[in-house]
Amino acid sequence: MMFMCKVVTKDFKIIGMKHKGYFNDYGETVPKAAQQFLEYAKDIPNNTGLEVTVYEPPKQPTQLEGIFLVGMLVNEHNDFVPEGMEYMHIQHSYAVIKGKGTEMGNLYSVLDKWILEQSYDRATPEQYIIEVYHPVQDDVEDVEVYIPLKINE
Structure with missing residues (x-):
């Protein structure tokens, strides 16, 4: 399957819950935290329905x-943030790739390779890596992976 990588400048407004965990366990702890978070998502004002x-x-x-933080993208921030959650506003330039949630490891590999081939520099660890999940009816969800880049402005 062909994946398309590109550079975008994005503005993310997020309300979510922060967690701490071992990197090796992220494959289990992140989905579990996201599942638990969904029980509270209905309390988030202006949410877009997109998990992040x-x-x-x-x-x-x-x-x-x-x-890591699991949350929802919001259209705009108002002063109400549900208890136990926090608001983040992140604006940056990213390399992005989109694919199926089941191909997560492959998406990261392809995107990392593309970043090297294009001679971009990652802006990590200073900037966050972001995943946005798009529900697809009767199929595995689509995911967009955003890796921050150092772009000379």
């Missing part, structure tokens, strides 16, 4: 634990 996960990249190669 925000990852704080490791600061050192030896780092075992990381912070």
